[in-house]
């Protein structure tokens with residue numbers, strides 16, 4: 047097994063190597079965004095249309111600065127590659143785990159006493175007979191023993207990423223914020239609750255987390271396209287008054303909630319109180335143009351400075367154009383804060399906007 051990448055080559059020289067992840071089918075758009083930002087980008091797919099390895103002719107810190115200032119919508123997660131270990135077929139699992147552990151010393155900047163999370167992944171079909179959790183277990187033991195580190199899963203100071211492929215293993219160390227998401231591969235998991243009304247609830251939970259919001263700080267929300275009620279139920283749990291609008295039925299578990307007002311009709315046919323709401327969420331899963339128009343017509347109800355969370359259906363596989371057209375419609379009255387395809391978005395992405 048060889049260590050191909052010299053650590054000084056990757057962390058401080060003129061180029062840096064990364065592994066980036068997008069939702070399945072959307073890596074092509076993540077690459078397009080990266081290429082606009084970094085014309086020197088060279089890339090190859092590790093998992094078709096989902097995971098991509100790329101090299102940029104800039105050092106790591108410069109790449110991160112540019113990425114944070116212009117965060118791509120479709121790049122869910124990335125981590126740097128500081129070590130590449132070549133795999134040979136004959137090697138036993140135990141020897142390979144030992145090799146991975148021995149390469150910890152090639153990762154610069156592991157702080158003594160730091161909280162470190164190991165995030166191990168493997169590409170499908172890579173032929174190896176140990177699991178990502180065994181990689182974590184082996185590395186945790188060395189980190190605790192030799193580096194006096196604290197092995198954690200969440201709230202880490204540093205993340206060590208290990209990606210096992212058929213012929214190589216990639217390792218890198220980074221701060222959680224540098225990975226765009228502190229979840230392995232950006233795959234944020236929420237526990238499904240008993241009686242949860244819809245999986246759509248996860249989208250709003252993820253938006254709250256990803257955009258750094260705290261819904262308990264809001265008072266009165268409008269939920270457009272509310273049925274069966276996953277988003278409404280989350281906002282009720284956060285203590286808000288909710289005005290839900292949908293021609294479809296809300297789940298019986300929330301319909302009699304004392305902080306809920308429900309208009310069972312098309313959102314085009316409701317009259318709301320002026321300036322009365324500080325949050326508007328919309329998950330109508332409808333043509334973005336029509337959604338944008340409908341939303342605009344209801345903006346009188348939202349206070350200035352109010353927050354909007356909107357899922358946008360990506361039509362005809364032309365996401366950039368779809369978003370551009372929608373923003374052209376909305377931006378005189380609203381300011382875009384963040385646009386991101388969240389892990390729980392399917393053929394859509396989520397916008398966070400503020401009313402001017």
Ligand SMILES: C[S@@+](CC[C@H](N)C(=O)[O-])C[C@H]1O[C@@H](n2cnc3c(N)ncnc32)[C@H](O)[C@@H]1O
Nearest residue numbers: 244246271273274275276277292312313329330
């Ligand atoms: C994806 S579902 C919403 C799921 C919901 N966020 C949840 O967590 O349960 C989309 C909803 O939008 C509603 N919808 C579509 N067009 C609408 C309109 N013009 N006015 C109100 N609701 C609409 C549909 O009836 C449907 O119930």
